[in-house]
Amino acid sequence: QVQLVESGGGVVQPGRSLRLSCAVFGFAFSSYGMHWVRQAPGKGLEWVAVIAYDGSNKNYIDSVKGRFSISRDNSKNTLYLQMNSLRVEDTAVYYCAKVHQLWSGLGAFDIWGQGTMVTVSS
Amino acid sequence: DIVMTQSPDSLAVSLGARATISCKSSQSVLYSSNNRNYLAWYQQKPGQPPKLLIYWASTRESGVPDRFSGSGSGTDFTLTISSLQAEDVAVYYCQQYYSTPPAFGPGTKVDIK
Numbered sequence: 001q002v003q004l005v006e007s008g009g010g011v012v013q014p015g016r017s018l019r020l021s022c023a024v025f026g027f028a029f030s031s032y033g034m035h036w037v038r039q040a041p042g043k044g045l046e047w048v049a050v051i052a053y054d055g056s057n058k059n060y061i062d063s064v065k066g067r068f069s070i071s072r073d074n075s076k077n078t079l080y081l082q083m084n085s086l087r088v089e090d091t092a093v094y095y096c097a098k099v100h101q102l103w104s105g106l107g108a109f110d111i112w113g114q115g116t117m118v119t120v121s122s
Numbered sequence: 123d124i125v126m127t128q129s130p131d132s133l134a135v136s137l138g139a140r141a142t143i144s145c146k147s148s149q150s151v152l153y154s155s156n157n158r159n160y161l162a163w164y165q166q167k168p169g170q171p172p173k174l175l176i177y178w179a180s181t182r183e184s185g186v187p188d189r190f191s192g193s194g195s196g197t198d199f200t201l202t203i204s205s206l207q208a209e210d211v212a213v214y215y216c217q218q219y220y221s222t223p224p225a226f227g228p229g230t231k232v233d234i235k
Contacts, residue, residue: 035224045164045172045215045226059222095171106219108162108177115171 002026002111004096009116012086022079022096022113030054030074033105036081038092039115048094049081052105059105064090086120093117124149124218126227134235141203143230145216150196153220160220163192163201166229167212175214176201208234 008020022034036048049060049070058070069082079096094116097109125148135141151160159179164172174183176192179199189204203210211234216227 044213044229045166045217047223047225050222050224061223100174100177106160106222106224108174108217108219109164109172110174110177110183112171112173 004098004111004113006094006096006113006116009094009118011119011121013122014086014088014120016086017082017084018086018118020081020083020094020096020116020118022081024077024079024098027098027111029072029077031102033099033103033107034070034072034079035097035099035109036070036079037095037097037109037112038090038118039095040089040092043092046092050105051079053103057105083118086118088120091118091120123223124151124221124225126216126218126225128214128216128227128230130230131228132231132233134233135203135206136235137208138205139235141206141210141232143201143214143216143232145194145199145201145227147197147199147218147220149220151218151220152196159195159199160218161192161194161199162217162219163190164215164217164226165210165212166215172215203232206232206234 003025005023051070067085096113098111099107100110101107161179163176166172180192213229
């Protein structure tokens with residue numbers, strides 16, 4: 001069964017760090033670009049970061065550049081998001097999502113995880 | 123960066139009636155070399171992750187009911203629900219994946235009148 005399972009969310013103080021994981025099941029993880037998308041409480045969807053199928057290319061929304069780092073371990077079928085210097089405005093549900101096209105970094109997101117909540121508060 | 127807008131912000135439609143949502147991009151998302159529009163539509167119900175409905179602007183994802191259809195090209199797109207069902211109550215988002223950042227529209231909330 002194709003599935004993405006996020007973990008690692010929680011409550012953290014401003015300026016601290018958190019590492020999110022997204023475990024992948026049921027498809028050839030190493031063949032697809034992967035993304036992180038977030039949704040602040042009561043708000044819309046905001047794209048955060050992308051990583052190519054082989055990890056060779058990464059990109060971020062401007063507001064997280066220099067603070068967040070996306071990575072993947074294809075041998076463990078796992079995607080990561082390292083979040084440093086967290087701010088109150090980073091509070092959101094974080095989703096990992098799979099691109100529908102083989103080998104492509106950009107594409108429609110056909111599989112989503114259930115999300116993990118990150119709350120940044122003092 | 124490409125900016126996505128949607129209209130209306132919300133709409134209420136009677137059961138069995140048609141619902142139409144508009145999405146506009148600030149730049150064309152039509153890739154001339156393959157004549158494909160890099161535009162997707164998602165449905166999100168409360169407490170759930172988004173679900174892909176339509177990609178390439180008009181291709182229905184496997185398992186999506188045929189009452190959902192997408193149309194448009196370039197910068198103007200439409201999602202149509204031909205006969206609204208109770209289970210279609212949700213927020214609908216369009217998204218361009220033509221360039222990074224792959225931006226989402228602000229969403230349109232669909233409810234029953």
